[in-house]
Structures are given as structure tokens and as C-alpha cells.
Amino acid sequence: MARSKESSNKREKEKQRQKEKKEKREKMEERRANQSKGKGLDDMLAYVDENGNITSTPPDPEKRKVINSEDIEIGVPKRTEIDDPLKEGKIDYFDKNKGFGFIIQNDGNKIFFHINQATYPVKEGDVVNYTVERGPKGWNAVDVTKKP
Numbered sequence: 001m002a003r004s005k006e007s008s009n010k011r012e013k014e015k016q017r018q019k020e021k022k023e024k025r026e027k028m029e030e031r032r033a034n035q036s037k038g039k040g041l042d043d044m045l046a047y048v049d050e051n052g053n054i055t056s057t058p059p060d061p062e063k064r065k066v067i068n069s070e071d072i073e074i075g076v077p078k079r080t081e082i083d084d085p086l087k088e089g090k091i092d093y094f095d096k097n098k099g100f101g102f103i104i105q106n107d108g109n110k111i112f113f114h115i116n117q118a119t120y121p122v123k124e125g126d127v128v129n130y131t132v133e134r135g136p137k138g139w140n141a142v143d144v145t146k147k148p
Contacts (some may be wrong), residue, residue: 005084006103007077014084018141026123027045046071047059049050050063050065056082061072072109074110085131085132086129086131087105087106087129087131087132088106088127088128088129088133088147089103089104089105089106089111089127089128089130089141090103090104090125090126090127090128091103091104091122091123091125091128092104092110092124092128093124094122099114099115099116100112100113100114100115101113101115101124103128103130103141103144109140111130111139111140112135112137112138112139112140112141113130113142114138116142117130117140117141117142117143117144118145119144119145120143120145120146126146126147127146127147128144128145128146129144129145129146129147130145131143
């Protein structure tokens with residue numbers, strides 16, 4: 001009588017499981033044999049060369065640069081003074097109900113201003129002088145005055 005296909009299939013699956021188990025055991029033994037534990041400190045050190053790349057060789061002492069710790073800026077860079085504090089532009093848009101508008105600078109950029117920063121009744125098309133200040137959402141025009 002012929003054997004059923006099911007028993008043959010079960011045997012093949014069992015052989016496959018045994019084979020995978022054996023391979024797993026061999027890999028585990030190989031990892032144990034090549035363990036990195038117990039290596040010396042020199043084998044574990046990594047160095048950064050003058051280009052910022054990580055290497056296993058120490059850097060050349062002749063190429064060493066001295067860095068002053070005061071020159072390192074962490075966080076926001078130091079504020080630089082603006083050369084020309086008084087700027088000139090034209091009011092491009094102004095919403096009377098909400099009290100804000102935009103000034104087109106001479107270089108084409110738009111800058112926000114609020115009616116509280118204007119010293120006169122504002123209307124669109126006026127040429128104005130103003131100074132720039134950093135606000136919570138970007139640059140703002142302050143001390144907006146009509147150009148004489």
C-alpha cells in the first residue's frame with residue numbers, strides 16, 4: 001500500500017524544523033566564539049579626524065586645532081546690531097478693523113506691523129520709516145512714522 005501524502009509532508013516539516021534549529025544553534029556558538037567582550041580599551045576607542053569622520057586611528061597631532069571655549073555658541077547666537085536701524089518702505093496692506101498691516105520693504109520683502117506701533121493714522125500706499133524688531137512670530141516693524 002502507498003503511504004499517505006500527509007505523513008510525508010509532516011516528516012518534511014519536521015526535518016525543516018530540525019535543520020533550522022541546528023542552524024540557529026551553530027550561529028549562537030559562532031557568536032559566542034567571536035564575542036567582543038573582554039577586548040582591550042584600545043580596540044573599543046573611536047577617533048574623530050579633522051574632517052569630522054569617525055576612524056579607528058588616532059588623529060595626527062600636527063593637524064590639531066586649538067579651540068577657545070568662549071567661541072562656541074550654544075543655543076541662540078549673540079545678537080548683532082543692525083547697521084541701518086531706520087528703514088523705508090510702503091504700506092501694501094492695512095486692515096482697519098483688525099489693526100494690522102504689511103509694509104513692503106525696498107528689497108521686496110513684506111514685514112508685519114500693528115497699529116499700536118504707528119504714530120499717525122495709517123492708510124495703504126503711505127511711504128513710511130520704521131525700525132525692525134524680532135517678535136514672537138518673526139520680524140515686526142515698530143515706530144512706524146510717515147516719511148516727510
